[in-house]
Structures are given as C-alpha cells and as structure tokens.
Amino acid sequence: MRCMLICGLAAFGWARGLAAQPVPARDLWEFPLGAVLEPAALAAEPGAGLWNPAASALRAGERIRLGVASLSSGSAQGVDGQLLSASLRRASGTTLGLSVARTSVAGLVRTDTDPQSVGDISYASTLVSATATKTLVPHLTAGLAVRWREGRADQVVHTAVAADLGVVVHDLPWQNARLALSSFLWRPGREVDDRPAVVAAVDARVVGESAARELRLGLSQNNVNRGVTERGPFLSGRLERLEARAAIVRAGAGGSAVTRIRSGLAVYYARYVVGVAREEGISGLGPVYQFTLSSILKE
Template identity: 70%
Template sequence: MRRMLICGLAAFGWATTGLRAQPVPARDLWVFPLGAIFEPPALASEPGAGLWNPATSALSTGDRFRFGVASLTTGTAQGVDGQLLSAAWRRSTGTTVALSVARSAVGGLVRTDSDPQSLGNIPYHSSLVSLSAARSLLPKLTAGLAVRWRNGRADQLTRDAVAADLGILLHDLPWRDSRVALSSFLWRPGREVEDRPAVLAAADFRLAGTSRSREARLGYTESAVNRGARERGPYASARWDRVEGRAALVRATAGAGAATRFRSGLALYYARYAIGVAREEGISGLGPVYQFTLSSVIK
C-alpha cells in the first residue's frame, strides 16, 4: 500500500483538506504491515510484538521472555521506512505482558514554492507505543487487549491519540491443525468515522506434515480500514526444521485504485533465535520493499 500512500501524498492538498479528515496525521502509514510482510498481520508473531493482534503476543508455557526487532525500507529516495522494537514477559499467572515501540515515516517529500527549486523536506511520520496483555482463556483460545498511544506529524501539524484494541486467536483446532485470528487496530470508540480503525483477519490449515517444525500450510488473509484501503489474498508457508519459506499474493484496493503484489520471505531458526527476511515486489515503477526481523526467546 506504499504506492497508494505515496500517490496520495503527491496530491498534496492534504496540507489543508486532507488533514481536516485525519485528526491524527499520518494514519496512512499504519496501513502498511510493519513487521508483518513475512506473515499475515492477524497471525504475525515473528518479531514477538503482537503489534497487529495483541493475542499473538502470548508466550507458550515454558517461555519466559521474548524480544524482537523489525526494520522495513523501500531502498528508494522517496518511500516508506519503519522500525519496531518489542518485548514480552510471561508471568507466573499465565498472562503475557508485552510492550512495543514502532515508528513509520515517508522520506523525500520536497517542499517547493512557485518554482521547482526545493525549499527543504516536509516531515511526514508517526510513532506508535503499545502495551498489551494476552492469555489463554480456553485450551484452544487466546485473547489479548492492547492500549496504544499514537503520535503523528504532517508538516507543521502534530497530534496524538489513545486507542484500544482487542484480538483473539483460535489455534490447534481439530481439523488439520487450523488457526483463525481476528483483531481490531487503532480503534477509538466513538471516533470510528474520522479516525478509521482497521479490522484484520486470517485463517490457515496444515496442508501436509505432522508437526510445526515440519509442515506446509495454506491460508487466507484480509484487512480493511474504515473508509480506506483493503487487502486480501491467499498465502502459503512451508517449514523443514530450521528453515521456513512463505509466499503471498495480495490484492489491495483504495478508492477506485487496485493493485496486486507478491510477498515472499525466508526465516531461519537456530536455538532460541529466529531471523527473517521478506520482500514485497514494487509496482508502477516503485522499488521493492524489504523487511528484516530478529526475535529471541528466553526460557
């Protein structure tokens, strides 16, 4: 959705009318799934953050801490870059408490006057701090709650807001070890029209294999922002011991525009570490997006 975002920013009437419809600037930066290119956002747990679904921050029995980092870049002069830091702690009660700090920005937006000469750059960025709690309510049901503080800046305008989100994860279901996840994102009760919360969903099942370390899975992901971008599509994954590969074909729509893009990634598991690299193909002359993730579990 990076291309939709940049195209929208290029029509820079946002400095007046666009911002009036966006109480906290740079909401569009949270349309792109930071830390979740490798996995569907509703099921993403690799960086260990639960950023998109607080239920996925829950740690397994026997795990005490999990730490994660993620970095995203387009590798072009004008594009999106983002960073994510996270930490999770499973308490003796079985509840996992997690904290994540994320930042996303668009660079290369040049300020001009009556001629093409640059007068400096226009800042457009957003920060998001999330505190979440998750735990198993039933043997196959995990639920999570997150409270988020978001700050956004567009040129000279800076604002912030507090949001609250709910997420659930059904896992280890009897039919082919199926999983189903559903969550909200940036939900501000009573402000849904102007602040555009999102709903995220994903489901998958085991296509072949007998365990999580040796299996192939097939699934479907969908997300929708209120009065905004939507994306949906199938994805597949395969893991053999320490190596896992994933691929997804996602169809995104925003207004009258639509685009199909391909995501792929590779993860390596060694001891208590997981290292992931993912790529999204660029379209319309824009370069690809690259994501790096690293997470570690301490027992």
C-alpha cells in the first residue's frame, strides 16, 4: 500500500507536467461500463473497482478474483465497451488489482463532398488501471488507482496519467450500512480539460439478516466536472443464488435533464457471478445492455 501511495504521488506530479493538450473521447467515460448493475461508487461485480478502487477489496479467505464486462448499445451507431480485470489479495491484507477497459463509438463514417462514405472515423478511449486497496481500520477500506488513458478522435491521439483515491465504509452496525466515495480520472491542475468525476453512494439493509438473503435501498450520485450530473435511488434484493437490482437515474447537463431506468439480474453459482443488465434508451436511442462475469478463488 505504501509503494502504491508513492506511485500515486508520482503520478500526480507527472500529470501536472504533461502537455496542455486535452485527451480526446473523455465523454465516453460518462457511460456506466461495469456499473449498470450497481452504482459506480460500489460497483465490484467484475472485480475491477474501475470507478472506485476501494470497491475492489477482497475479503479474508478470498485469494483471486477475475472479471469481465461488456457494454453495448446494440445499434449501428452506438457505444461499445469492454473491461477485463484481475485482483489478488496478499497475506498482508492488501488487494492489488489490474484492469484494462476500452470504450468506443461505432458507425462514425467519413464523408467528402457528397454523402457517400469514404472510410470510418475512430473515436475511442483505452484506460489501464493499477490499484491497491486495504482495510485500514474496522469498517473502513481505502484504495488508490494509478491510471493511463489514451484517447483517439480521428487522427488525433493523446495520452494522460491520472491517480484516484477512494474509500468504502462498510458493515456498519446500523442496518449493515455502506458509504462509498471516490474520484475518477483526476489530474491536479487539469480539471477544466480532463473533467474529473466524483462518484458517491450510500445504502443500507432494510430486510434480512445476511448478504445471501436481504433487501437493500440506497442513493447514488455521480458528478462530472463541467459535465453530466447523475443521481437517484437504487434497490437490490438477493435470495440465495438470485439477485435483482434496479435504479432510477436522473441525469442533467447544460440545463436539461432526463430520467433513465437501470435494471438487471445477477446469478451466484459456486464461485461464479453472472450478471445481465439494461439501461433504457432516451431521445430515440436504443437501450444499453451489459454482461458481467466474475469468479473468486478462495484460499
């Protein structure tokens, strides 16, 4: 954890000294890759902690977690995303993680003097994250992520390094409540160009007495600097191997706001968790679908 903290501080310094060119395709990271089933600040289903490094922590007795996620709009012109992650818990209790995520827009065509296509326009971003997470005191887990990001917009390609901090307060005595907070894509001094986000969520158990049989209710909020603000309630209920989740998200930007519904199912079988989720389309756009698969290897 100390080594990762030093690396994070170095990344902060490096980020400040990078060229003034903003990295293209930042808006693609406003799509909830790996976070349709769960609020971003608590999303751990693929085992990545993509949005909050503290969410990737493995519990005592868990050794390795592997995860994949795929996001698709299912239309000719839409956003696609993929996520691959791995986490390892060391004997010291520190969880180390690595994830590679990519998101892109398909179906952008280049035209010349007439409407006929003369090629495709690339609009995509790749994000590589290395994380370290540790429970510092009972009920408090903190995490650090060092990130390398590449953005492409046609012929323009730029890269940047960012570092994020996150915390999860968990297993509280009152209703097994949880509170999560994290930054996302933060480069100090470059907030105007890179538009970092702050993701937060809180929830509590309203019915049940164990994680395998419970009903939880919570509230999430995501704020992108000079971008979209999302907030809304979410609900999750688990009965042994089956878990259902739903959220109402109110998203606003530039004085306008829309409401979206996210819903999905997760199935627990042996050491595997399979999830399928859907976000309703808006303004004539098709819905977004997400598939996740994670596996935990125990000691």
